[in-house]
Amino acid sequence: MPNTILGQNQYGKAENRVVKITRDGATHHIKDLNVSVALSGDLDEVHYSGSNANVLPTDTTKNTVFAFAKEQGIESAEQFGIALARHFVDTTEPIRTARIRVEEYAWERIAGSGGGRPHSFVRGGRETRTAQITYDGQSVQVLSGLKGLTVLNSTDSEFWGYIKDKYTTLKEDHDRILATEVTAVWRHNSAHQGPGWDASYEATREQMLGAFAETYSLSLQQTLYQMGSQVLQNRPELEEIRFSMPNKHHFRVDLEPFGLGNEAADGAVYFAADRPYGLIEATVLRDGAESLIPADMTNL
Numbered sequence: 551m552p553n554t555i556l557g558q559n560q561y562g563k564a565e566n567r568v569v570k571i572t573r574d575g576a577t578h579h580i581k582d583l584n585v586s587v588a589l590s591g592d593l594d595e596v597h598y599s600g601s602n603a604n605v606l607p608t609d610t611t612k613n614t615v616f617a618f619a620k621e622q623g624i625e626s627a628e629q630f631g632i633a634l635a636r637h638f639v640d641t642t643e644p645i646r647t648a649r650i651r652v653e654e655y656a657w658e659r660i661a662g663s664g665g666g667r668p669h670s671f672v673r674g675g676r677e678t679r680t681a682q683i684t685y686d687g688q689s690v691q692v693l694s695g696l697k698g699l700t701v702l703n704s705t706d707s708e709f710w711g712y713i714k715d716k717y718t719t720l721k722e723d724h725d726r727i728l729a730t731e732v733t734a735v736w737r738h739n740s741a742h743q744g745p746g747w748d749a750s751y752e753a754t755r756e757q758m759l760g761a762f763a764e765t766y767s768l769s770l771q772q773t774l775y776q777m778g779s780q781v782l783q784n785r786p787e788l789e790e791i792r793f794s795m796p797n798k799h800h801f802r803v804d805l806e807p808f809g810l811g812n813e814a815a816d817g818a819v820y821f822a823a824d825r826p827y828g829l830i831e832a833t834v835l836r837d838g839a840e841s842l843i844p845a846d847m848t849n850l
């Protein structure tokens with residue numbers, strides 16, 4: 551039998567769905583998170599011999615998520631993740647590193663005649679907010695982000711001037727739809743370690759959307775870079791942002807067989823294809839900043 555050794559390993563309870571209601575008199579507030587815990591440390595023995603002496607049960611990590619939601623409340627995804635990561639490493643000797651991943655789902659207050667209803671919510675059609683917190687006993691690393699932010703420009707997009715070889719059939723386009731579903735992860739500089747996570751998130755999202763809308767696009771790559779660049783220029787607390795952006799192709803339908811023109815300028819009919827799709831991914835950095843967001847972080 552060949553000899554084997556244990557490589558990278560981590561464990562914990564994934565996808566703890568925790569909903570916290572905060573009551574402010576008759577007015578309620580809701581936080582809806584999906585929290586995944588991954589712990590690593592002095593855990594060779596459980597793999598080699600099955601000794602659980604160094605194992606904090608994944609069941610306990612689940613309980614901790616719910617107990618912390620009650621004891622400390624949930625101020626933001628980032629704050630909650632930082633508190634959990636510190637707890638696992640600082641209170642459990644064999645645990646050396648904790649990685650907490652958080653997804654946050656938005657709920658909006660249902661409108662009423664006298665303003666928003668106090669305790670009724672509708673799940674927002676918005677993107678999912680994400681955060682990843684890593685703590686190794688020394689420093690806390692926070693990556694914030696979002697996924698599922700679907701955007702579309704119905705004009706101001708062209709694509710032409712590309713390489714043409716014997717397999718190229720794509721026609722040059724001077725007025726196309728540009729649509730994508732943005733996944734983005736960004737890194738704050740070390741001076742910004744909260745609070746203010748929510749305000750930073752909203753402002754970053756707004757810059758991203760503004761840049762998408764305002765860029766006259768010659769390629770999705772160019773739009774992506776403009777989005778990242780505008781975020782970094784307007785959010786001094788950020789150092790680096792990575793995007794994964796599928797090109798949600800909208801092809802003008804050939805209506806010639808029915809004697810119909812279908813020009814973009816006249817208001818065209820498109821076929822919204824779902825696959826395959828172009829996939830455009832890149833990191834944008836502040837000049838001089840270190841590239842620390844892993845390339846696969848936006849493919850989770």
Ligand SMILES: O=c1[nH]c(=O)c2[nH]c(=O)[nH]c2[nH]1
Pocket residue numbers: 709720768769770771797828
């Ligand atoms: O914005 C685009 N970038 C590409 O690289 C590409 N390739 C392609 O076929 N269509 C597009 N569109």
